[in-house]
Amino acid sequence: MSYREKIAWLSLIAMAVAYGPYFVLVARGPSPWEPWPHLHPLGLFALVSIVRMLILGAGYLYLRLGSPREERPPLDERDRAIEQRSISAAYYVLIAGMILVGCVMPFSSTGWTIVNAAIFWIVAAEVVHYSVVVASYRLQASS
Amino acid sequence: MMHGSISNRIRTLRFMNGEMSQAELGQRIGLTRQTIAAIEAGKYSPSLEAAFRIAQVFNVPLGEVFQWHAEATPPKVS
DSSP states (O other): OOHHHHHHHHHHHHHHHHHHHHHHHHHTOSOSOTTSTTHHHHHHHHHHHHHHHHHHHHHHHHHHHHSOGGGSOOOOHHHHHHHHHHHHHHHHHHHHHHHIIIIIGGGTOOHHHHHHHHHHHHHHHHHHHHHHHHHHHHHHOOO | OOOEEEEEOHHHHHHHTTSOOHHHHHHHHTOOHHHHHHHHTTSSOOOHHHHHHHHHHHTSOHHHHEEEEEOOOOOOOO
């Protein structure tokens, strides 16, 4: 498995571990902290962001220390083609999500529901991005 | 549109050039070992520039490295 594929896996795992529980908690309903209704979702989002950064930081460090320099070559044309393809796929998810969040949801939802929907579509686009990267490297792997 | 497939003789040419490794070939033309492996296996089609560079490393014409196999297309019915 190439270094870049490992990085894509790491990013996918960090997304799943951090944002999976976040969206489960958010889906449970409104904040129980009535005096400061914005504190709970803000605090939760900050915690999730810190968890994601910690996972990514530890993962990068582990992969970097475990891979000699020659296993971490600069991007070549195939890496760039895979990156382009994955970003194109993620763009369509993101644009569809943003149309929904920005043009449809304001007529039926308010506040944190819209914010969390926007976060959801950004995360979904990132998941598509890294999934396409992983799938492309897997499909083209031969040794 | 014409349909077909591309094959290559990179493995043979590497063998004929002192069993050159995929990593060495990749290093000489600015591609990773994994990309050379993918090209050899026919899972990735390189850019025209990379294809010419590969041919230059082996000092052979491009057509000796990559071959195009056209598929027979049924004649159009008018």
